Amino acid sequence: MDMSNAVNIKSTRLKSVVWNDFDRIKLADNTCIAVCRHCKKKLSGSSTSGTSHLRNHLIRCQRRSNLGIPQLFAARGKRKEGTYFNLDQRKKKDEGINLVNIRFEQEQTKDDIINYGSNNFDQRRSRFDLARMIILHGYPLDMVEDVGFKVFVKNLQPLFELVTSERVEADCMEIYVKEKQKVNDVLDKLPGRISLSADMWASLDGAQYLCLTAHYIDESWQLKKKILNFIVIDSSDTEDKHSEIIMTSLIEWDIDRKLFSMTFDSYSTNDNIVIRIKDRLSQNKLLYCNGQLFDVRCAANVLNMMFQDALEALCEITDKIRGSIRYVKSSQAVQAKFDGIAQQGGGQSKRFLCLDNQMQWNSTYVMLEIALEYREAFYLLHANDVVYTMCPSDIEWDRVSVITSYLKLFVEVTDGFTKFKSPTANLYFPELCEVHLQLNEWCKNPDDYISSLAFKMRSRFEEYWQRCSLGLAVAAILDPRFKMRVVEYYYGQVFGSGAPSRISEAILCVKALYNEHSNCLASLDQGVAWQVGDSSHLPGSERESGDRLSGFDRYIEETNEADGTKSDLDKYLEEPAFPRHAQGFDILNWWKVHAPRYPVLSMMARNVLGIPVSKVAMDSAFNTGRRMLDRDWSSMNPGTVQALMCARDWIRSELES
Known part of the structure; x- marks a missing residue:
């Protein structure tokens, strides 16, 4: 050329x-x-x-x-009026910049999609990618108004038409509506029941939110959960109002007929609210075993409260230890002096002294545990440093030693609850029985200070145990490694001579639950599988439904039992237990594989194992406070907060799967 x-x-x-x-x-x-x-x-x-x-x-x-925006539009800027933003002219705050004069010009296009040969730019898709990013990571909606964000986006893709925070909010709401329909479809097609958990959240401005989460085992035998509602509530509302809010949510999602249990906080839930919901569902025969397993309280909450009881009893001693650690760390000279004492036989430890985070009770346990290892060093420091006056006495150190030795189990059990991403209900019975045994032993301590604390903690635990132990036992029985033997083993130790009646109660509950699942499975063809209990009182009986032989079906079941034909439950309990130490054991996969052999019992296992015995998230199991919304989301209207919280949960679940 x-x-x-x-x-x-x-x-x-x-x-x-x-x-x-x-x-x-x-x-x-x-x-x-x-x-x-x-x-x-x-x-x-x-x-x-x-x-x-x-x-x-x-x-x-x-x-x-990689051109900056000023360079990219330099030629155009000479032909247009106005001043363009210079990246070198930085301000500390966006408020100090005149956004009116920052112009991001775009090519005029007829459609959202611009063709680049083999590459397409889709404005609408990019808009919704932005909205999903904001939802997924909890970013503030008004981040799109930030100058730095605008500069970055325009430098990355000049053809993207910048959007307002109002536009982003509308896009987020559209995503919420679409994702909600997907969740609706999933819940509608579930092969089993749904268990619900209720959590309380708070915003920075004092508003209270009720978070309702559905827990279920899907058709592929995977334990899943979805946030259904994140509703602002008024603490001054009556119990009727609060229960009505929950019932309205159940009906709107069309899961009132599919509910198996509800898990509530152990410390903030009014029992009357639970009773009202339970009675409402029981009146329509929507609950198994007349709701005997419906009311569940969070196990992690109970352990948290008992640990707080112990910390309250140790409050003065803990303050002394906390002050002692602060003093040691107050200067390099004191730290060096303390280290020298420790090296000369004053209780040197491989771990370093640390202060606790008082919002994380396990960190307080660690602080006390490590301080005990330096007990002699603190004694010697007290003897050689007239400024240090807060050393605990021998009796105080002894009490800390005894109490922390008992609390070690609480930390280990709570930590065990959180190490599984999706813990099934069978895991909790043995661990909580160990806690029960520990409390019984602790109450025998000769120190009145220790034993009185133990009695207080055991009283709190027994209130929980009376309410939830039956459901825990049923779930453990459905673990093929345990079956009835685990109930017999622990009840014998916990209740002594009273064990036989407790074991009998667990057996009767398992049989009643099995029979109701058997009736429910038999009635699937009649379209009333959501109803449980006495089938003779259910709408859609044999004469109403036109199935004249349903009575004959029951006759066959009864005569088969009389003839010695074993049920799923009988076969399961009589067969040898699965080896407990088998590597990689997955209880849900076990039931998935054995569902053809135990059609009724597997249906029952699907419902029971999905109960959220502990509903506390892994990142907040040791928290002493309520879960809080962040600053940006706290300032939004309740409808937007619900949309963002729910959509974030749904999108995360989709990405994880």
Whole structure:
């Protein structure tokens, strides 16, 4: 190509932003070419050729520099009025910048999708990707108004049309509506029941929110959970109002007929609210065993409260130890003196002294445990440093030693609850029985200070145990490694001579639950499987449904039992237990594989094992406070907060799966 007589055409009439990266050259034969300023490649520059091929080249050009917005629009800026934002003119706060004068110009397009040959830019898709990012990571909606964000986006993709926070909020709401329909479809097709958990949250402005989460085992035998509602509530409302809010949510999601249990906080839930919901569902025969397993209280909450009882009893001693550690760490000289004492036989430890985070009770346990290892060093420091006056006495150290030795189990059990991402209900019975045994032993301590604390903690635990132990036992029985033996083993130790009646109660509950599942499975063809209990009182009986032989079906079941035909439950309990130490044992996979052998019992296991015995998230199991919304989301209206919280949970679940 002969460039000897080429003429550079002035760009005063070139409207496209791509000409910032090309020089338009007119050749001797009057044809025009476009020369890339970065790699010097020559492309057609004819006015009839358009600019799409130039954009495609810029996407692929390896030498193209990462231009800032001022450079990108420099040529256009000379022809337009107004001042453009200079990246070097930085301000500490966005409020100090005149956003009106920051102009991000876009190509005018007829459609959201702009074709780059083999690459497409979709404005709508990018908008919703932005909304999903904000939902997923909890970013503030008004981040799209930040100058830094605008600069970054425009430098990354100049064709993206910037949006307002109002537009982003509308996009988030649209995502919420679409994702909600997906969740509705999933819940509608579930093969088993749903268990619900209720959590209280608070915003920074004092508003209270009720978070309702559905827990279930899906058709592939995976334990799943979905936040259904995040509702603002008024603490001054009556119990009727609170129970009505929950019932309304159940009905709106059409899961009132599918509910198996509800898990509540152990310390903040009014029993009357639970009773009202339970009675409402029981009246319509929607609960198994007349709701005997419906009311569940969070196990982690109970352990948390008992630990708080212990810390309250140790309050003065803990303050002394906390003050002692602060003193040691107050200066390098004191720290060096303390380290020297420890090295000379004052209780040197491989661990370093640390202060606790008083919002994380396990950190207080660790602080006390490590301090005990330096007990002798603190004695010697007290004897050699007149300034240090807060050393605990021998009796106080002894009490800390005894109490922390007992609390070690609480930490281990709570930690065990959280090490599983999706813990099934069978895991809790043995652990909580160990806690029960520990409390019984602790109450025998000769120190009245220790024993009185133990009695207080045991009283709190027994209140929980009376309410939830039956459900825990049933779940443990459905673990093929345990079956009835684990109940017999622990009840014998916990209740002594009273064990037989407790064991009998667990057996009767398992049999009653099995029979109701058997009736429910038999009635599937009649379309009333959501109803449980005495089938003779259910709508859709044999005469109403037109099935004249359903009575015959019951006759066959009864005569088979009389003839010695074993039920699923009988076969399961009589067969040897699965080895407890088998590596990689997955109880849900076991039931998935054995469902054809135990059709009724597997249906029952699906419902029972999905109960959220502990509903506390892994990252907040040791927290002493209520879960809080962050600053940005606290300032939003309740409807938007619910949409963002629910959509975030649903999108995360989808990504994880």
